[in-house]
Amino acid sequence: MKNNLLLVAITFATTLFAQNGNTINDAILIDGTLTTINLLNYDSATDSGLTPSCGSSEDIFYSHTVGTGENKMTIGMASGGLALLTSIDYQILMAPSGDLGQLQEVSCDSYAVIALVGGSFQLVIDNVDETNVYYLRVFKNTGIGINLTSLLGGTSITMFSEFDATLSTENQEFEDTKIVTKEHELEILGNKSFTSSKIYALTGQEVLKEDNTEVIDAVDISQLNTGIYVLVLENENTSITHKFIKK
Incomplete structure (x- = not known):
């Protein structure tokens, strides 16, 4: 029994580690809205060095695969207001049928998080192909005075695909x-x-x-x-x- 429990614990820990988002291969899967961002993933984040890139800091990857019969993709982030003004840099990438050898940049941008107000972005992509994998790459904000715990504690990430008639x-x-x-x-x-x-x-x-x-x-x-x-x-x-x- 103890051996079985140990095996389950190791498997669970391995699964968590495999989806820590440090590289595109370890991207954290999202289907809907992730309302709780793991601060530990950001604390341990490193610069993946993946190209193309539009940021120079440590990065975290999230992913979503377009399902069968779906043709519309929505990607977004929303952050609550802090005591000061900051911004979050992000990049959206797409791998046709999950082939990272054909990785393409869809968007490279940032959104402002206004003091006491917050900020957000949303990108809707029409006529997407089934089995394509979309990646959201978020660059770690290292600005002076940024309280990362407060910032991430009030940030949600949305990635989902659907059928639009x-x-x-x-x-x-x-x-x-x-x-x-x-x-x-x-x-x-x-x-x-x-x-x-x-x-x-x-x-x-x-x-x-x-x-x-x-x-x-x-x-x-x-x-x-x-x-x-x-x-x-x-x-x-x-x-x-x-x-x-x-x-």
Whole structure:
């Protein structure tokens, strides 16, 4: 029995150590809102040296994996007010399907914690892919006069993903709409909602524009010179782009 208890204790301690957040591989998992930040993790934090980086102090990592069927990611922090003004530096990274070899920076910023008021940030990312892993990297605040215990005691971290049906609708519109380039026109197949079209030269100059009350099934390009152009189809809520060659 004692051996079993010892094994459980070792396993539990190992699990805690494996998620101390000191490196990106040890990132603390979050699915929702973490309201109690472990001060010991910050006290023992070291500079991970991970690149790309936008801070020079010790750092702690948190992570969330986008679940099956989910397409929207929310990441944020909120801190209560202190007796003085400070700020918290953070970086958001994304690993496609958890592959750290393809790690990408999403955002690098800071938010102010105003005296007696507090501060926060929230980033919402639409059309995320399933199994992508998002990391929140928080840099340890070492400013003079900062009471780390008070700061972290009043700070929460939010990381969660969800399904947003409106995003799914826009994606479906994009997937259903096919554009075929012909000699004198662009044929728009499967269009259910796009009523406006614009064509731009690669210089950014708008060369054609058409607004309709009904959905577009073709765009006349007979007056265009030979070259490469960009078509933009729009409705009230969204737009799609398509690059084509006029021969």
